[in-house]
Amino acid sequence: MSLALYRRYRPETFEEVVGQEHVTVPLQQALRNDRVHHAYLFSGPRGCGKTTSARILARCLNCERGPTPTPCGECRSCRDLARNGPGSIDVIEIDAASHGGVDDARELRERAHFAPAQSRYKIYIVDEAHMVTSAGFNALLKLVEEPPEHVKFIFATTEPDKVIGTIRSRTHHYPFRLVPPGVVRDYLAELCEKEGVTVEDGVLPLVVRAGGGSMRDTLSVLDQLIAGSGPEGVTYQLATALLGYTDDQLLDDIVNAFAARDGAAVFQVVDRVIEGGHDPRRFVADLLERFRDLVILAAVPDAAGKGLIDKPADQLDRMRDQAARFGLAELSRAADLINAGLAEMRGATAPRLQLELLCARVLLPAADDGSVLARLERLERRLSTGGAPPAVAAQHPPAAQLARQQAEPGGHPVSHQPAGWPPEDEPAGRLATRLTGQRAAGQLAGPATAEPPGPAAVDQAARPGGEAAAAPSPARPGTARPGSRPAAHWPAPAGDGETAVPARPTPVDEPAVPAAQPSGLDTLSVRRMWPQILEAVKHRRRFTWILLSQNAQIAGLDGTSLQVAFVNAGARDRFMSSGSDEILRRALIDVFGADWKIEALVDPAADPSRSPGPGDPGDRGPGPFRGGAPARTPPAGPRSPAGAARPAPAPAAQPGPAPDLAADDPEPPGSAGVAPAPRAVPVAPEEDVPSEDDPDADELGLSAHELLMRELGATIIEEYEND
Ligand SMILES: Nc1ncnc2c1ncn2[C@@H]1O[C@H](COP(=O)(O)OP(=O)(O)O)[C@@H](O)[C@H]1O
Ligand SMILES: [Mg+2]
Ligand SMILES: [Zn+2]
Missing domain, CATH: 1.10.8.60 (Helicase, Ruva Protein; domain 3)
Incomplete structure (x- = not known):
């Protein structure tokens, strides 16, 4: 009968204790320096060498040629305390789990006073020290504090916190760790x-x-x-x-099937898992481990060389190949899904079912938003029947760009959606990305600022095709806000853009930006993207975001520079002195891919929080806290150098409903509210003061935030989304 490995290989010297150098080296040094303390506390997880080290320390202390960091191994004490030795009568091991009571402590206390029989020291190794009762500890307190010259204590425990502080503070504490x-x-x-x-x-x-x-x-x-x-x-x-680990073969098979989006193969593996008698939870845990390895491989190609992954070379090759087929974003998304699935499986009564549902989620990219997916699929179908993709994409490079750069509110980067798709899906994929991006844009303009749908959303609503109209749809209940009243105002069921399509007349196809520059970007389109710009700014720096969203508006764009108007000089100066202009510049690059020079102006009319009642409706345009219909957006006064680009103020030219209402309605009667011609003549802010009964003053168009800001002067510091 052979002895267990861990007993045959119990280290006899500190050199043989592996992975605990942070403890063994200083201990040996203390011995070398002859600075031996009278009480030690060895803590750490089980099986990592505490008891072993306590015995080694005893051996070092009692070696005839000691105290020494390297026991001679020949003297009587060393032989007694060797791996298979009989033990020494002067080294007393106490298992506190069974001998931790006060009586045991008292007995120990009495015996401790007798001198050691054969060795230099009488050494008490109190194992599982956390099991000593507090009465026991108290009985030992005096002894541990001032033991006789010949007595040493070594406490070993997995729970140092349970060793009473008065004892702990009298020991030298050496924390052992799990071995890497x-x-x-x-x-x-x-x-x-x-x-x-x-x-x-x-x-x-x-x-x-x-x-x-x-x-x-x-x-x-x-x-x-x-x-x-x-x-x-x-x-x-x-x-x-x-x-009970899952064979790499099974993991390879399912990962390959995921990469190929081969549902049949995926579910066949699931079947093999179950048929093979594997525990589905174990399988999911192993699958998670595999995706972890793949994520690491995707991020660190030399992960094996760096010791981050321990796999045989051929397996590593296979996994490298797998990682390449997914891409980092997709891998990390899958890992997240599996991780969540694993948590759900805990205690689940139908683990196979859970496993299958989990696989379905991993298989479907961004399937966590069913509405987007559904729309996508419809789009694909339509494309395959020859329908041209709506003009949306062509008209909205900014939104498309946004889609690429901005994570969806749900946290999944939109960009990896098309990545895993077969090339023939490209157009649909690209289009979908744009749509998703716009949807994201709609949401950003919405919940992110807690306002009615931002100009972009409105703009899209007016677009042909209906899909875009569905973009800011309340697919997620969380996005519906008081100000937006989507249900009442979206004529077609907002959840299903498709049904709305045929009903939509094409005339609205007209670009909303008639005076667009060749690049497609002018003041108006930049303003329309203001919520997205602010969002990009927010990602970069909160301070700048607050500053801009509460004090500034876009005044104009002249091709190479963008003018930003601030309500007062203080705000402008803070903007400039804080380096916020650079933040904005970069955010604009993020959103538009255009590098504009930022010019900061002062224009009291630029106050984004100007209320619609007493304030100037004409100034309510692009501010982050309003649902700006593109029509009415002349933020900068005549002082703005870009004043010439200022569009017509709405009221006179607008037969339609109030802009805020227009913002809620994809198709206001008469599209003047949506696509007005910018007026070339600058208008002084005063001219825009509305009459008392101005429909714009309608408070129904205000969100809670606007009301708060208007009535109480509230300032938005930060906002959380609760979904
Ligand atoms: N750091 C280590 N280096 C080498 N072997 C170790 C180490 N830690 C534990 N072992 C092995 O595990 C066995 C039990 O270790 P032990 O010291 O009793 O652990 P514990 O920390 O639970 O007191 C030892 O006999 C030895 O074989
Ligand atoms: Mg132990
Ligand atoms: Zn010795």
């Missing part, structure tokens, strides 16, 4: 060689993983594998079967 996988791995390889056992590639990582950083557990696992191995040694097959 790489260290365990090397140790195992060495040990297998000593044992003359052949172990197949890929087995040791499994053993390391099963051991979880505890050396004792790891050695037990290896022991069991060796015991069960035949003449060919420990095979991978034996290891996965015995340890």
Whole structure:
């Protein structure tokens, strides 16, 4: 009968204790310096060398040639305290789990006063010290505080916090740690060689993983594998079967199927998992581990060389290939889904079902937003029947760009959606991206600023095709806000843009920006994107975002420079002195891909929080806190150098409903409110003062925030989205 590995390989010197150098080195140094304390506390997870080290320390202390960091191994004490030695009567091990009571403590206290029989010191190793009762500790307190010259204490515990503070503070505390996988791995390889056992590639990582950083557990696992191995040694097959790990083959198969979006293959693997008697949860845990490895591989190509991944070379090649087929974003998304799925499976009564549903989620990119997906699929169908993609894409480079750069509110970068798609889906994919992006834009203009749909959304609403109209639809309940009244104002069921399509007349196809520059960008279109610009600014710097959203508006764009009007000089100066202009410049690059010079002006009329009642409706345009119909947006007064680009103020030219209402309505009667001609003549702010009964003053068009800001002068500092 052979002795367990962990007993045969119990270290006898500090050098043999692996992975705890942070403890063993200073301990040895203290011995070398002859600065030995009278009480030690060794803490740390189980099986990482605490008891072993306590014994080694005792051996070092009592060696005839000691105290020494390297016991001679020949003297009587050293032989007694060797691995298979009989033990020393002067080194007393107490298992506090069974002897932690006050009586045991008292007995220890009395005996401690007798001098050691044969050795230099009488050494008490109190194992599982956290099990000593507080009465027991109190009985020991005096002794631990001022022990006789010949007495040393070594407490070992997994829970140092449970050792009463008065004792702990009298000890030197050495925290042991779990042993890092790489260290365990090397140790195992060495040990297998000593044992003359052949172990197949890929087995040791499994053993390391099963051991979880505890050396004792790891050695037990290896022991069991060796015991069960035949003449060919420990095979991978034996290891996965015995340890219950999922065979890499199964993982390869399902990952490849995910990469190919081959649903049939995915569910066949699931079937094999179940038929093979594997626990679905175990499988999902292993799948998560695999995706973790793939994420690392995608980010760190040399992950194996750096010791981040421990896999046989051929397996590594396969995984590199898998990682490449996904791309980092998609991998990380899949990993998130699997992680969430694993949590859901805990305690689930139908784990197979859970596993299958999880696979379905991973298979469908961004399937977490069913409405987008549904729309996408419809679009694809339409494309395949020859329908041209709506003009949306062509008219909205900014939104498309936004889609590429901005994560959807749900947190999934939109950009990886098309990435995994087969090339023939490209047009649909691109279009979808734009739509999703616009939808995101709509949401950003909405919940992000808690306002009625931003100008972009309105603009899209007026677009042909209906899909865009559905873009800011209340697909998520969370996006519906008081100000937007979507249900009442979207004529077609907003959740389904498709049905609305045929009903939509084409005339609205007209570009909303008649005076667009060749680049397609003019003051108006930039203003329309103001919510997105602010959002991009917010990602870069909150301070700038607050400053801009509360004090500024776009005044004009003259091709190379963008004028931003601030309500007062203070705001402008803060903007400039804080380097916020640079933040805005970069945000504009983010959103438009255009590098404009930023000019900051002062224009009291630029106050974005100007209320519609007493304020100037003409100034309510592009501010972040309003649902700006593009029509009415002359923020800059005559002082603006770009004043010439200022569009007509709305009221006179606008037969339609109030702009805010227009903002809520995709198709206001008469599209003048949507696509007005900019007026070339600058208009003084005063001219825009509305009459008391101006329809613009309608408070129904105001969101809670606007009301708060208007009535109470509230300032938005930060906003959380709760979905
Ligand atoms: N750091 C280590 N280096 C080498 N072997 C270790 C280490 N830690 C634990 N072991 C192995 O695990 C066994 C149990 O270790 P032990 O010191 O009793 O752990 P614990 O920390 O639970 O007191 C030892 O006999 C030894 O074989
Ligand atoms: Mg122990
Ligand atoms: Zn010795």
